[in-house]
């Protein structure tokens with residue numbers, strides 16, 4: 417899809433679909449819609465007064481062969497309450513427009529940025545949303561219809577920032593949009609395809625293209641280093657575990673002056689629970705238990721192209737958690753890479769085990785700030801539903817910055833506490849720590865476990881288990897992996 421921009425006399429734009437955002441209050445006062453209504457000979461008023469179209473957020477109404485326009489179709493798009501319209505909504509509208517266009521096989525599409533000046537940010541978000549909406553989950557469909565691709569999306573505007581700024585916004589939006597879709601592709605892959613080895617191979621291939629140095633630590637190396645909590649999780653599977661490390665080429669010099677940011681993503685390519693096996697209902701969703709790792713790969717792909725000032729390293733412990741005669745068992749004690757011993761009470765609390773070693777390894781690489789992202793606990797979904805991801809940690813400045821960015825990233829974060837008192841739940845009788853507490857505060861005790869391995873390094877933990885997957889369907893995206901976290905991480909670091 418090519419994304420372009422031009423001044424917006426929408427009457428003159430010859431395209432397959434012209435999208436025209438409408439705010440809720442305009443359906444009542446109507447006067448701002450009068451010019452369009454006049455041109456289309458009353459078509460707009462007619463669909464609004466008949467209630468065929470209500471400009472609630474995300475509602476759409478298509479008018480075929482509208483009078484007075486050169487466009488083949490006019491798409492009215494509900495923009496909701498004007499006072500609640502934040503930049504992230506523009507991203508969603510762009511996604512809706514692209515999806516509607518695809519469903520009607522419209523190739524040439526124009527989106528009128530009404531009342532919103534086309535700034536660098538606005539153009540970036542529109543581009544991101546367009547690519548997000550364009551993404552389909554169809555690679556395993558052998559009998560599908562013809563691909564219906566939007567070939568060109570034109571952003572029409574009344575007012576715009578400097579041309580350079582808009583061009584740069586679009587360029588950046590395409591980079592983050594593609595990186596988010598890349599993460600979605602990985603998280604949607606079934607686990608028979610995306611094994612830990614395949615995960616590492618994809619990382620290497622992507623790194624080669626994007627200019628990242630990718631190193632894969634193999635099982636023997638992990639054994640030599642003593643990464644036993646990572647190895648313990650992988651032991652039940654025939655697929656050997658890997659630790660994937662990604663660096664941006666050319667950043668070596670910068671490290672002395674500023675902290676190295678380590679992005680650590682949980683990469684469990686399938687989580688059966690291991691010996692503490694999960695119920696079979698919805699177990700198939702656990703192919704996406706590497707969504708945190710996918711977000712780190714996506715973020716690194718984008719950052720490689722955005723040349724951030726901050727130095728970044730990505731780490732992804734990749735394993736498959738299965739039961740077998742070799743699998744780790746409840747009650748087993750293992751010594752982590754950091755040296756702390758862990759009693760594994762529940763083999764289904766495997767994410768924190770692999771992250772523990774990856775986090776400790778990040779510290780040996782000199783990380784001055786650790787950000788981990790993981791589908792870590794079912795409890796976070798119970799606490800926050802599918803709207804906000806949980807954020808916890810010790811680096812309050814970074815947490816505040818991440819939360820401030822939410823209105824732009826569209827990825828909502830809600831902070832949970834980390835008081836010392838929660839530590840008690842993971843005290844072990846036999847080892848330094850055990851890997852689960854009781855059910856109370858499950859997302860917090862999971863983070864407390866990670867904190868044992870972070871120690872004094874400034875740290876942020878993102879628990880994305882409630883938001884990594886969309887089963888309900890949203891009008892601006894296909895169902896499946898959401899790619900949550902790519903935009904949050906990129907926005908923080910670029």
Ligand code: BES
Pocket residue numbers: 687689705762764765766767791792793794795852853858881882
């Ligand atoms: N991968 C799961 C968490 C999860 C649950 C992700 C639902 C996405 C949707 C994690 O490894 C897990 O199984 N956690 C356990 C921890 C428990 C044993 C303390 C959980 O949340 O039940």
Ligand code: ZN
Pocket residue numbers: 687689763764765766767
């Ligand atoms: Zn688990």
Ligand code: ZN
Pocket residue numbers: 684687705764766767791792
């Ligand atoms: Zn898991």
